[in-house]
Amino acid sequence: MARFFVAATNIFGGVACLGAKEAAHLRALRIRRGEHFTVCDGQGTDYICRLRHIHDEGAEAEIVSAEPSRGEPSVDVTVFAAFSKGDKLETTVQKSVELGASSIVVFPAARCVSRPSAASMITKTARLQKISEEAAKQSHRGKVPGVTVSPSFEHAVKAAAACDLALFLYENEKEGDIRSILRSKTGIRTVAIMAGPEGGFEPHEADLAERHGMRKTGLGPRILRCETAPLAALAAVMYETDNLK
Amino acid sequence: MARFFVAATNIFGGVACLGAKEAAHLRALRIRRGEHFTVCDGQGTDYICRLRHIHDEGAEAEIVSAEPSRGEPSVDVTVFAAFSKGDKLETTVQKSVELGASSIVVFPAARCVSRPSAASMITKTARLQKISEEAAKQSHRGKVPGVTVSPSFEHAVKAAAACDLALFLYENEKEGDIRSILRSKTGIRTVAIMAGPEGGFEPHEADLAERHGMRKTGLGPRILRCETAPLAALAAVMYETDNLK
Numbered sequence: 001m002a003r004f005f006v007a008a009t010n011i012f013g014g015v016a017c018l019g020a021k022e023a024a025h026l027r028a029l030r031i032r033r034g035e036h037f038t039v040c041d042g043q044g045t046d047y048i049c050r051l052r053h054i055h056d057e058g059a060e061a062e063i064v065s066a067e068p069s070r071g072e073p074s075v076d077v078t079v080f081a082a083f084s085k086g087d088k089l090e091t092t093v094q095k096s097v098e099l100g101a102s103s104i105v106v107f108p109a110a111r112c113v114s115r116p117s118a119a120s121m122i123t124k125t126a127r128l129q130k131i132s133e134e135a136a137k138q139s140h141r142g143k144v145p146g147v148t149v150s151p152s153f154e155h156a157v158k159a160a161a162a163c164d165l166a167l168f169l170y171e172n173e174k175e176g177d178i179r180s181i182l183r184s185k186t187g188i189r190t191v192a193i194m195a196g197p198e199g200g201f202e203p204h205e206a207d208l209a210e211r212h213g214m215r216k217t218g219l220g221p222r223i224l225r226c227e228t229a230p231l232a233a234l235a236a237v238m239y240e241t242d243n244l245k
Numbered sequence: 246m247a248r249f250f251v252a253a254t255n256i257f258g259g260v261a262c263l264g265a266k267e268a269a270h271l272r273a274l275r276i277r278r279g280e281h282f283t284v285c286d287g288q289g290t291d292y293i294c295r296l297r298h299i300h301d302e303g304a305e306a307e308i309v310s311a312e313p314s315r316g317e318p319s320v321d322v323t324v325f326a327a328f329s330k331g332d333k334l335e336t337t338v339q340k341s342v343e344l345g346a347s348s349i350v351v352f353p354a355a356r357c358v359s360r361p362s363a364a365s366m367i368t369k370t371a372r373l374q375k376i377s378e379e380a381a382k383q384s385h386r387g388k389v390p391g392v393t394v395s396p397s398f399e400h401a402v403k404a405a406a407a408c409d410l411a412l413f414l415y416e417n418e419k420e421g422d423i424r425s426i427l428r429s430k431t432g433i434r435t436v437a438i439m440a441g442p443e444g445g446f447e448p449h450e451a452d453l454a455e456r457h458g459m460r461k462t463g464l465g466p467r468i469l470r471c472e473t474a475p476l477a478a479l480a481a482v483m484y485e486t487d488n489l490k
């Protein structure tokens with residue numbers, strides 16, 4: 001069934017209101033009055049709707065039923081990704097959303113080659129948020145994960161450490177592997193996955209993360225690129241928590 | 246320690262011979278006579294070498310010791326990826342190599358938008374092979390995974406089905422999820438992961454794969470892009486077989 005995202009404020013009194021863009025899309029899909037489609041409020045609820053009116057400026061649909069979006073995993077994972085060069089952050093955001101991350105936080109780290117100014121970060125975050133939105137639509141998520149910027153490495157670590165399980169991906173880590181760590185924890189509701197920039201984390205950053213309660217986590221002997229590591233870890237978390245079914 | 250790939254034929258009589266490119270790289274790294282570095286034969290063995298001679302055309306190093314490359318996983322995974330548009334195949338190859346795939350096979354499928362001619366496929370495969378080589382170097386693999394082209398979907402299915410476990414990633418699959426399938430098998434040595442093009446597989450393709458013994462496998466309710474699905478499945482296989490430590 002065709003699926004649209006609308007702001008939650010556009011759903012009230014048993015009716016969903018869609019804008020001009022969605023109306024054009026409904027027309028392109030040849031959906032007519034009386035026919036059904038899904039409207040998602042971006043906050044985890046899917047509404048089965050019946051088209052009532054459609055015109056150039058928008059459309060109005062009657063809500064037939066509501067259910068929690070099937071695309072939302074049972075675990076709340078935030079991916080913390082260090083600033084990186086080129087389009088790597090875009091890849092990280094797009095794939096993280098597809099794989100079920102709840103939010104993405106970008107942060108500065110010691111070895112970041114890319115250190116965007118505050119002004120360019122505003123433009124960049126808007127672009128990353130748009131990528132998140134498109135990925136959420138395409139992958140049938142029920143929520144659009146937010147993309148935010150953390151002002152400092154320590155700030156990001158503190159936010160990550162507040163999760164039930166906070167994984168600090170560290171290629172020099174020989175002891176704590178992701179499987180042992182995930183299997184030693186039960187009933188995890190919130191997870192943080194923190195990945196470094198191109199050159200990895202500095203030892204003093206790993207120490208700081210550990211002092212705040214994060215778990216240094218290896219992902220095996222193969223050196224993963226900065227955009228590959230968080231995706232492998234996210235897939236592992238979703239696999240272990242039975243969210244790949 | 247610095248690490249170089251050379252052809253296995255360049256290693257004989259206790260000596261490793263390196264070409265002009267590697268010699269220039271050794272100089273750039275300021276490695277001098279008597280100093281150590283690693284040479285990998287691309288077939289799973291790492292040689293600790295001591296530099297003996299270096300000149301513009303190449304370098305010669307004495308082999309001090311040999312050991313199996315740490316970067317090779319215990320399970321042999323072939324990723325079968327359908328032709329896709331743009332640079333998606335490049336992403337699939339690069340990330341598959343990082344995550345430990347042993348080889349990559351590209352194949353045609355019913356919904357492939359991209360159907361390269363034989364001539365352009367030769368150029369494309371050469372490019373994908375180069376990407377595999379670079380990813381193998383960067384991720385400290387012990388082998389350079391081969392990239393080959395399968396002439397038909399059925400040919401690819403037959404090759405995949407010859408593995409101990411052959412996963413056919415199918416988004417319409419509601420019963421067989423990857424975790425149940427992986428956990429129901431023990432002692433797996435070879436795995437095939439087959440992923441479709443942008444529009445997914447046709448039902449008749451899924452039927453054919455099943456008739457040949459492949460396991461239809463879902464990856465959860467989130468619709469993954471054609472380049473994301475095989476990577477999530479590969480990460481899951483590596484996780485379950487304890488190759489992420």
